[in-house]
Amino acid sequence: MTPFIDPWWLPVIFAGLMGLSILLYVILDGYDLGVGMLTRLEKDENRDLMVASIGPFWDANETWLVLGIGLLLVAFPLAHGLILTQLYLPVVLMLVALILRGVSFEFRAKAPPEHKPRWDHAFFAGSLLTALCQGYMLGAYVLGFDQSFAAVLFCLLAALGLVAGYAFVGACWLIYKVEGELQKRAVRWAEVSLWATALAMATISIATPLLSERIFDRWFRLPEIIALLPIPIAAATLFIGLAIFLRRPLRAKDELSWVPLATAGILFALGFVGIAYSFYPYLIADRLDIWQAAASPEALSIILIGALFVLPVILGYSILSHWIFRGKATHLSYE
């Protein structure tokens, strides 16, 4: 079939869709993985409640990863192969970790009670390892797959950074979804992880332009720098604002308990926009741009038609699901 829009735009649109999927994944499964890591800090009833708070959502949240990586696969087949062969080991470890995390959900509730602690361990370890691997991959990607010692060190820092980031958004999710003493502890976790997240975001933001002249130019040339300044200023303001918000006692009747989660989402989006701006139009830093890597315009058009129809529907029923399971988490039941 003939493309119905200028073929120049197709890779741009798909890069946008892919970016949106990955951003949604990082925020949505980010809170799942964060809660998974935080389960280590609680026991029994509270741990069950934490798991229950993400029970109806995690599967759909993880599907954004399938869509994001699927769009990379189908829209930019060349980049998919290059990126994933470079990241072979962290990808394999992440997949094993995702497997453990996903099945532990089911097994911890259905295996004999004496095995439950083991699946709880697997759930925690799976969540943690997934976060570490994804952070490592983010670092490796930003550096263009440099294998030097310093680069590996940077990747390890990025891995810890994403662990902090996911723990942060997970804690914010719990502030929104639980109540009482557990909610108060979630506030503490959010306060601590907030600063670790801010540090990680600042490190990556400073390191990226220093590593690439092209990216440095994109950020620090006039007049771009004036147009871009709002991004770091907004991020810093939100971090400080949220830190102040969290230090004050919780509001009566649970008012504004959604604020930390929304702020965390915006912060992730700002960080994402920063990275996307640094890289665009490259998929692999300075080597492969989106037009070089794209599949044929015919193939992209036929996917785009489907995506334009289906994505709003997906967003619609994802919102429906969050609405059905709105309010404070209760212990899950098949009844």
Added chain:
Amino acid sequence: MDAFDPLILARIQFAANISFHILFPTITIALGWALLGFKLAYNRTKDGAWMDAYRLWVKVFALSFAMGVVSGITMSFQFGTNWPGYMEKVGNIAGPLLAYEVLTAFFLEAVFLGIMLFGFSRVPNWVHTTATLLVAGGTTLSAFWIIVLNSWMQTPVGYEIRDGVVHATDWWAIIFNPSMPYRLIHMLIASALTVAFLIAGMSAWRWLKDGGGEGVRRTLKAAVYAAALLIPVQIFVGDLHGLNTLEHQPQKVAAMEANWETRSHVPLVLFAIPDEAARTNHLEVAIPSGASLILKHETAGVVPGLNDYEGDHPPVGPLFWGFRIMVGIGVAMLALSWFAAWTIRRRGVDAMPRWLAHGLVAMTFSGWIATLAGWYVTEIGRQPWLVTGVLKTADAVGPVGSAMVASSLTLYLIVYSVLLTAYIAVLYRLARLGKAAANDKPMFPVPTIAPGPAAPQEEPA
């Protein structure tokens, strides 16, 4: 063949991943519809026994679904980590098909699964039933897209090659490629049979233990009837699928039959040890002219042999044996399900002889084995091609070294063995916890939240 050849390792890894993965969709595709059936039966009769069955099997569904999702994600990454040549060559066709699977099926299943599992008390009953319908529909839709892609790789049409890359020319032809309808129907019925024997086997196991409750008897009966009805249809569809393969991939059928020479009066080989080096069979036991009769519907029919495809045909041993395992299980399914259905119809579930119930227990996972054997035949039967006539498997493999692939393969195998053991153990645990006849205690702790729209704890009829 070097055992540490990265190509062989990558193939073993893909085979291990996809073999593990397909176990779970094979269950969820049909179990979704079975659950919808239980739910509709409950809506109609308000009989708690159907809801007992629903609650037990929805747990099996949830567990199987989770196993399928996480092992499926592994597949989508493997295209890039191990087989980058595949998407580079045929990405323009495989890409849209995979994208449509994610867009139309994955999200549908994943979102409504949450409502189906945990929403019974939060939404009106009709919304819960609709969620069950959408999940069942989603799993089937997902099977449709992936079978379309697999069938296109077996019998590619509707494309042209420009600058060494495949481009689609006719999407209608690509989707409805020659082998797709046969493979899709064969797989959907395979899933139904797998679930029927799983439910029958687990219910029979529970029935042997302590009789189970009314829910156990209901599901046992429904599963045995479904199996008895479906297995002849499956044998018929399988035969059509075989004839379709003969038309489009004759070398595959030649290897399945271990037929080394093109000739008439080809015997139907029941047992043999195919010898690839000497290009002959040892210890052959065969029905004279049988294969000619089945494949060409006349004893003098000329059937293509492997000599026409020397150097370009799949390995004979795995296809020959895989095919016989699949057909053998099919025959056993036919015999057992018909006998059990006949007994239950005449004398009821509780009058079933114990040996028959033991037979059903023994066949609990037979569907898995038959499905795997069948897929091994069809996938190994495509070799040495990844996409028939377009892309050789060896040309798609990535640059990752043997040591790396060997490590990841070992890791996957360990994880998969642990999970498979845990999965089967949990199935039996759930079957054991199901409601018993004499005991009216609910199967699962009653939640403290408001009861659902229909009181679920009624006396069984």
